[in-house]
Amino acid sequence: MTTSASTTVDAADSEVGRLRTVMLHRPGPELKRLTPRNNDKLLFDGVPWVGRAQDEHDAFAGTLRDHGVEVLYLADLLTQTLSGDDARHECVEAALSDPRHGDTLRDVLRSHLGGLHPDDLAQVLMAGLAHEELRSGRGLTYRLMDPHDFVIDPLPNLLFTRDSSVRIGDHVAVTSLAMAARRRETSLTSAIYRHHPRFAGVPEVYGPQLENLEGGDVLLLGPGVVAVGTGERTTPAGVERLARNVLSGGLAHTVLAVPIAQDRATMHLDTVLTMVDHDAIVMYPNVADELTAVALRWSGDDLVVDPEPAPFVEAAAAAMGIDALRIVETGLDPVTAEREQWDDGNNTLAIGPRLAVAYERNIETNARLEDAGIEVLRIAGSELGSGRGGPRCMSCPIRRDSAEPSPS
């Protein structure tokens, strides 16, 4: 049996090593900005009941803490980070880089943000700023804006901390988000990793100015093996860049590029499969059965791309050095599977091998997980789920025990 090596450094080399520290974002005022007019643009499928979403999220965090996981909140880290001038400057300039502003409004905003206490600045950077909240607004842009417009757009998808940064080994990849509604998120995560003392000096293996790459597409299949989905969010160029950086830096020996359909239902690889044990995944058969993978490796000083794609499950097992991946299928019949996939039935968060957090509503998938020997910690997600994300994408592991067998 594989045992885990306990670690004291921030690192992760799998999706299932015992989870020690995680970064979450408790939904806040940015969710109150969602209306039927803007929810599509802001990538939510509805208008959540914010108080209930917070209760659900608190229960999620409570479940993690009950299992010994340290929970760090993005909002706290950001507020602490913003007490430094450099971080403040970076985050403010990122908010002001919106070409809609024009010079006059940008100057007004710069002086408004410059006067805010770190607590208030963090709130504005996360929840945005409505036209009517900027009392000092002036100039043509300001005058012609609709009173309902945002001078700074809110970031309701901060909730999905998995997407804006990923641990790969002891490095961090700050990603490059594809959708306009999310792009500014990485200015905040980037500032946290660069300037917060908790993360001082963490080596970076990717950055927000690079080709599109989102954390929901990145799966650490096991030590040395990284699968990266490419579809609606991560581009093939993003996979190639990450592979180059990860392989040349010795953080992995194989990267598997996994094409997925360019659909909302399958926006990230973690919507169709996630790991629940060292050698087991939960996956959506309607899609995942057809998945292929192209293996990338490093030879000498260049990327070597396998000439032929292989079925994903076979390529994954080969790269991981195991006979086969055990597969737990989403749902029951194809319709239940489709419903439970949509409700993030595959988007489970492993706290350790064979121990996973899942939305309670995915009854059939959870039953199948239990039949396969996976303990399921059920959480409510009726409101949280309206952003189309589950326990995995609402969590960014900072530290997991290594999945490598510990030396005996």
Ligand SMILES: NC(=[NH2+])NCCC[C@H](N)C(=O)O
């Ligand atoms: N890794 C994930 N599955 N993330 C879900 C992100 C959902 C978010 N509303 C978006 O569209 O970006």
